[in-house]
Amino acid sequence: MKLDADVIIVGAGITGTACACLLAKQGLEVILLEAAARELDDLKPCDPRIFAISPASKTLLELTGAWRRLAEEDIGHYQTMHVWDENGLGEIHFDSAEICQPTMGYIIPYMAIADALQDRMLDMESIRCSWSAKPVAIEDEGESIKVSTEANLDYRAKLIIAADGSHSIIRQLAGIKFNKHDYQQAALACTAITERSHEQVARQRFLTNGPLAFLPMVNPHQSAIVWSEKPEKINELLSLDETQFNQTLADAFANELSSVTSSTKRFSFPLYRAEAEHYVKSRIALVGDSAHVIHPLAGLGANLGLVDVAALCEIIQSYHVRKRDFGKQQVLRRYERWRKGENKNMLYLMDGFKYLFEKQTMFMPWIRNIGLDTIDAMPLFKNIIMKRAMGLEGNLPKYLKININ
Ligand SMILES: Cc1cc2nc3c(=O)[nH]c(=O)nc-3n(C[C@H](O)[C@H](O)[C@H](O)COP(=O)(O)OP(=O)(O)OC[C@H]3O[C@@H](n4cnc5c(N)ncnc54)[C@H](O)[C@@H]3O)c2cc1C
Known part of the structure; x- marks a missing residue:
């Protein structure tokens, strides 16, 4: 049977579009189905978040051709990170110079990355995008898989990649369980201008109910704020007028960057950890938030x-060049074995940090502060943590190690 494409990707977020670009570069035909309508620029829904992007992710974005489409004024970066606890004097400093790297990572608006990837994708002839396309059924036909959409259209390929986020319809249609743990927290996101310059330092202060981060943007006085707190407190912060909020924010940050002189519109996001029971099934693979939320x-x-995208594309390519079927479950299981354990480790490491910093029993702040200072005095251990977070170490896919663009 003639297939419509080699691969169908569902979801045009960062993972879906990066995956489409990479597969197209490998010579595969791709169909991308996205539920949202393709809006004209001024009608586009705005995602206000500013993302920390690791050097490994930069390598992948370069490989897709999207990185060079980012405007210079959108790419902030940081060389050092300072983490400390509200209750005590313990602190940790990370510095990329200690591992001979020019930067620890980049701070970039989500919309800039999403637009650069979408623009790049639309230039590639072997990617066909269908907007306002919502899958309603999937059927494994043995040698291929069929997706049917709400508009009564059918598409066939060797593999469906679910990049449709945490509420993934493909995961649900495939009957894969998603184990979710609600943190009973929300995150407030906005940007703020401070009196003192951030000097390219990423800062995170652990407050009693969650961390407050100031991430350095290109403007030396502008930081991206991510404040995790109990949902009631977030609602309270959202209801303040700008002057009250700026004062509350500066106080919560112990005036580390002096006063907050202005801030942008605030948005909130519910926080939870989630993990798909399986990343793959015959002719289906989950990537990104459809597989895990951290x-x-x-x-x-x-x-x-x-x-995930780099690992899955590496496996697909190794079968595709030998003209072998990459949609078989035993092939996809290689991807699951590669990524599921590593992602799980990260998910639970973040839980560990979260609970360690939030525990307020009698001796906990004291133990925590000693712990922070001890780690700060262990450069080798710190360097391992830093390299892991920057994607420089671990079982890395080849696309994250070298630039073959
Ligand atoms: C406050 C906050 C701050 C964060 N900061 C960072 C950060 O600094 N760095 C970082 O790396 N991560 C950060 N994250 C995490 C990051 O937002 C997600 O991990 C990432 O956006 C997931 O990308 P994705 O492409 O997998 O899914 P999504 O971004 O959710 O994209 C899914 C896509 O699928 C589409 N879709 C959904 N349903 C369907 C359907 N039925 N049919 C077709 N299409 C569908 C959607 O419209 C969307 O385009 C942060 C998260 C939060 C909440």
Whole structure:
């Protein structure tokens, strides 16, 4: 039977579009189905988040051809990170110079990355995009898989890649369980101008109910704010007028960057950890948030999704060049074995940090502060943590190690 494409990707977020670009570069025919309508620029829904992007993700974005479409004024970066606890004097400093790297990572608006990837994707002839396309059924036909959409259209390919986010319809249609743990927290996101310059330092202060991060943007006085707190407190912060909020924000940050002189519109996001019971089934693979959702305290969610993409594309390519069927479950299981354990480790490491910093029993702040200072005095251990978070170490796909663009 003639197939419509080699691969159908569902979801045009960061992971879906990066995956489409990479597969097209490998010579595969791709159909991308996205539920949202393709809006004209001024009608586009705005996602206000500013993302921390690892050097490994930068390598992948370069490989797709999207990185060079980012405007210079959108790419902030940081060389050092300072983490400390509200209750005590313990602190940790990370510095990329200690591992001979020019930067620890980049701070870029989500919309800039999404637009650069979408523009790049629309230039590639072997990718066909269908907007306002919502899958309603899938059927494994043995040698291929069929997706039917709400508009009564059918598409066939060797593999469906679900990049349709945490509420993934493909995961649901495939009957894959999603184990979710609600943190009973929400995150407030906005940007703020501070009196003192951030000096390219990413800062995170652990407050009693969650971390407050100031991430350095291109403007030396502008930071992206991610404040995790109990939902009631977030609602209270959302209801303040700008002057009250700026004062509350500066106080919560112990005036580390002096006063907050202005801030942008605030948005909130519910926080939870979630994990798909399986990443693959015959002719189906999950990537990004459809497979796992992580607390944003280390800014890792999209970065982990891009590692999934690089790993899956590497496996697909190794079968495609030998003209072998990459949609078979035993092939896809290689991807699951590669990524599921690594993602799980990261998910639970973030949980560990979260609970360690939030525990307020009698000796906990004291133990925590000693712990922070001890780690700070262990450069080798710190360097391992840093390299892991930057995607420089671990079982990395080849697309994240070298630039073959
Ligand atoms: C406050 C906050 C801050 C964060 N900061 C960072 C950070 O600094 N760094 C970082 O790496 N990560 C960060 N993250 C995590 C990051 O947002 C996610 O991990 C990432 O956006 C997931 O990308 P995705 O492409 O897998 O899914 P999504 O971004 O959810 O994209 C899914 C796509 O699928 C489409 N879709 C959905 N349903 C359907 C359907 N039925 N049919 C067709 N299409 C569909 C959607 O319209 C969308 O386009 C943060 C998260 C939060 C909440």
